[in-house]
Amino acid sequence: MMAVNPLTTMSAGHPTFPCSEALLEQALAVIPLGSQTFSKSLTQLPRGVSPFFVDRAEGPWFWDVDGHRFLDLTNGLACITLGHRNPLVDQAVRTQLERGVTFSLPHPLERQVAELIIAMVPCAEMVRFGKNGTDATSGAIRLARHCTGRDRVAICGYHGWQDWSIGTTSRHGGIPLSVRELSHTFPYNDLSALAELLAAHPGEFAAVILEPMNIAWPQPGYLEGVQALAHQHGALLVFDETITGFRFSNGGAQALFGVTPDLACFGKGLANGYPLSALTGRRELMERISEIFFSGTFGGETLSLAAAKAVLELLSSQPITEQLAAAGQQLAERVSKISADLGLAEVFGLSGHPSWMIWSIRDHANAGNSEIRTLLLQELYSRGIFTIGSHNISAAHDQPCLDLVVQAYSEVLPLLSEALMTAGGVGERLRCDPLVPLFRVR
Ligand SMILES: Cc1ncc(COP(=O)(O)O)c(C=O)c1O
Structure with missing residues (x-):
């Protein structure tokens, strides 16, 4: 029997999403994909069994437009680290709202937030703000190209x-192909692949950019090795800490792993859901931003800066990133045990840092990866747990929340195990079309 279902409109059974579906139809008529963000669109959410539109959120929860309450494991694609509507952040924003939002001159908050980042992040000596993570990474690469006089x-x-x-x-x-030809990918945790790549175009690489960690932990010496190789070839090392920043530790992954890049990019958790990103790094590089063009109308928008100030002050005064890691670790251990006890460890596991664990799903003889993922999403959604395949932990995920998630997995993983016993068993249990696999970047 199903345990207490946190969905508000039913006590058991399959939820339906009539309002979401109707809104999706309307949105699709005027908004390509019906969403501004790929990962919040029907490319990621199986149609018929998923909510598509949110009404409101609070702490660890959100309510969709059909009145279902979900425990939020996605947290706005990892930008909510403190929980939705953190009272201190909300108050800081309200106070700033009374004084104006976007002005005709810079505001002192810009300096204040820059100083907080400089105090927390090892590589940070100067800071410039953007709105999305993309702004910061774009600025980093343009700056690296400018400072090195190289293109790759x-x-x-x-x-x-x-x-x-x-x-x-x-x-x-x-x-354009000419732009694509200047970008070269390299695999994580493989120093010889990077060495080979850099050596193939000597003197031509402006930057080596990577997330210091995503799915896999860096092997001992890996990040140090990347840094040494980049510098040996005259390239700058850029850490993209859009997710890891203010989540893995107060100083980001660079502080956790003790490797200080030349430049680093932050976003997501910097302002707990308000749109703010930051490019930071060594003073002599950052000063040269004034020689390139990195500028935007909303770069000094003050609600996000007020939110960031509140977030950074909270992080500096309380062990919040430690709390995220501890909660995520407990969740990962309990869920992994359920999976292992069912003999599913080869098919379904979790990898990454405890504060940002990502599903790793492998094809099974009786079902493909996408079908398995779709079944898991369908069944977790019907139990009021929202994820798109990761555990993006927030400080609002208290013990009862973790227990609720574990309870849901303890019902859903046995269903998967049973479904995998027969060829086509997973497909038969789907009440929707399986998701279509899309391009992978991790
Ligand atoms: C590591 C990383 N870098 C950059 C970005 C881009 O950030 P944004 O979507 O805010 O432009 C993302 C977004 O998911 C990210 O995960």
């Missing part, structure tokens, strides 16, 4: 939607 970039992982980054994926429509 070595890339590992996802860094946003700009040409040099997404041009390396199968989604490279609209990106």
